[in-house]
Amino acid sequence: MQFHFDESAPLYQQIAAQLEEMIFSGAFPEGSQVPSTTQLSTELHINPATVLKGMNVLVDKDLIEKRRGRGMFVTAGAQEKIMQTRKESFYKDYVKSLVLEAHKLGITKQHLLELIERGENDGTVNN
Amino acid sequence: MEQLTISHVSKKYGRQVILEDLNCQLAPGKIYGLLGRNGAGKSTLLNIITGRIFPTNGTVALDKLGTNDQDRVLGQFYLMSESNLYPKRTTIQRMFDLADGSYGHFDYQNANRLLKAFGIDAKIQLSKLSTGLQTAAKLVVALNVNANYVFLDEPTLGLDANHRELFYKELVKSYQEKPRTFVLSTHLIDEIQQLVEHVLILADHHLIEDADVETLLDRAYTVTGPANLVDQYVAGLRVLSADQLGTVKTAYVFDQLDDQRVIPDQVKVGHYDLQKLFIGLTNGGSENE
Numbered sequence: 500m501q502f503h504f505d506e507s508a509p510l511y512q513q514i515a516a517q518l519e520e521m522i523f524s525g526a527f528p529e530g531s532q533v534p535s536t537t538q539l540s541t542e543l544h545i546n547p548a549t550v551l552k553g554m555n556v557l558v559d560k561d562l563i564e565k566r567r568g569r570g571m572f573v574t575a576g577a578q579e580k581i582m583q584t585r586k587e588s589f590y591k592d593y594v595k596s597l598v599l600e601a602h603k604l605g606i607t608k609q610h611l612l613e614l615i616e617r618g619e620n621d622g623t624v625n626n
Numbered sequence: 627m628e629q630l631t632i633s634h635v636s637k638k639y640g641r642q643v644i645l646e647d648l649n650c651q652l653a654p655g656k657i658y659g660l661l662g663r664n665g666a667g668k669s670t671l672l673n674i675i676t677g678r679i680f681p682t683n684g685t686v687a688l689d690k691l692g693t694n695d696q697d698r699v700l701g702q703f704y705l706m707s708e709s710n711l712y713p714k715r716t717t718i719q720r721m722f723d724l725a726d727g728s729y730g731h732f733d734y735q736n737a738n739r740l741l742k743a744f745g746i747d748a749k750i751q752l753s754k755l756s757t758g759l760q761t762a763a764k765l766v767v768a769l770n771v772n773a774n775y776v777f778l779d780e781p782t783l784g785l786d787a788n789h790r791e792l793f794y795k796e797l798v799k800s801y802q803e804k805p806r807t808f809v810l811s812t813h814l815i816d817e818i819q820q821l822v823e824h825v826l827i828l829a830d831h832h833l834i835e836d837a838d839v840e841t842l843l844d845r846a847y848t849v850t851g852p853a854n855l856v857d858q859y860v861a862g863l864r865v866l867s868a869d870q871l872g873t874v875k876t877a878y879v880f881d882q883l884d885d886q887r888v889i890p891d892q893v894k895v896g897h898y899d900l901q902k903l904f905i906g907l908t909n910g911g912s913e914n915e
């Protein structure tokens with residue numbers, strides 16, 4: 500488990516985002532236990548209040564749930580939920596900046612479409 | 627647990643002013659960072675809070691009890707500092723016993739485990755250890771003493787990177803097992819930024835900031851781009867400092883950004899960290915004191 504933090508966003512949001520990524524990638528499968536606030540804050544020496552705040556973001560999104568006396572677990576359907584959210588923001592997060600950058604570089608719409616085609620065929624996309 | 631209130635505290639040595647009309651509160655069960663340049667008065671403040679020296683004016687109180695006259699209150703404060711108040715040939719074991727005698731319920735088991743982790747023998751005398759290991763030994767006491775407010779003045783003095791890492795881990799662990807207030811006075815801002823919840827910044831005899839780290843960083847923005855556009859965008863905002871390379875300028879803003887102002891395409895807005903903020907807020911000031 501590898502965390503990396505920078506100045507881009509408040510720390511608790513980065514913790515939430517990286518845990519979410521781990522759930523999405525299957526590093527923490529549905530139904531499995533995620534590290535406790537205690538473990539995370541001790542290992543990363545981050546203030547427990549900050550870690551808890553990050554965890555609560557995932558609880559609010561219904562991606563993890565508290566089981567009394569046992570800890571935090573990945574909810575059933577968590578991966579699907581993340582998938583949905585990411586699909587919704589795909590246009591804003593990726594397509595818009597892709598088009599913007601292409602525009603800056605003077606890449607035509609036709610060329611851009613060809614490049615996407617090439618990316619598809621290049622084997623960089625697994626499925 | 628009770629809240630600690632510092633009201634109108636001043637400290638003067640003759641004509642020299644160290645602290646002037648300082649006011650703040652420390653909540654129970656919270657980790658604080660006390661930051662300031664050399665000579666800003668951090669140690670003086672910690673010494674006043676823990677009753678080692680008297681303020682010229684003002685009071686330190688735990689809820690409504692004054693610290694300077696109540697043994698019971700002082701028994702809740704522990705200060706770990708560079709100065710060794712121990713008699714000359716004091717062994718580490720004896721330091722544990724002294725902490726147990728004064729505060730009761732010293733956690734010997736955890737203390738011995740930690741001592742081992744730092745590679746220190748309990749039978750050795752404190753003064754025979756290197757600077758770094760003396761710090762480590764004092765930290766072992768501070769993390770296991772039974773006090774609700776633990777003040778650590780330069781807790782990493784002389785510690786190597788491995789031991790600093792060990793200390794940060796053990797601090798968080800100890801805090802989680804028994805939540806109490808820790809105040810860390812340190813220059814290693816990068817290392818404690820994630821660890822402390824709230825910071826107090828001392829400069830020019832005053833507390834210039836008293837806020838949660840998150841709140842502070844929420845107002846810390848870098849604005850980078852062509853100098854003229856950057857200047858236009860940050861006009862009227864509080865700018866702590868700026869770097870310029872050729873025509874490209876980065877302004878370090880410490881202010882709420884105006885949502886109404888349009889950010890030009892060539893201008894990028896980012897964030898910077900607590901250390902950079904500290905430097906920006908305290909440049910000039912106490913350097914010559």
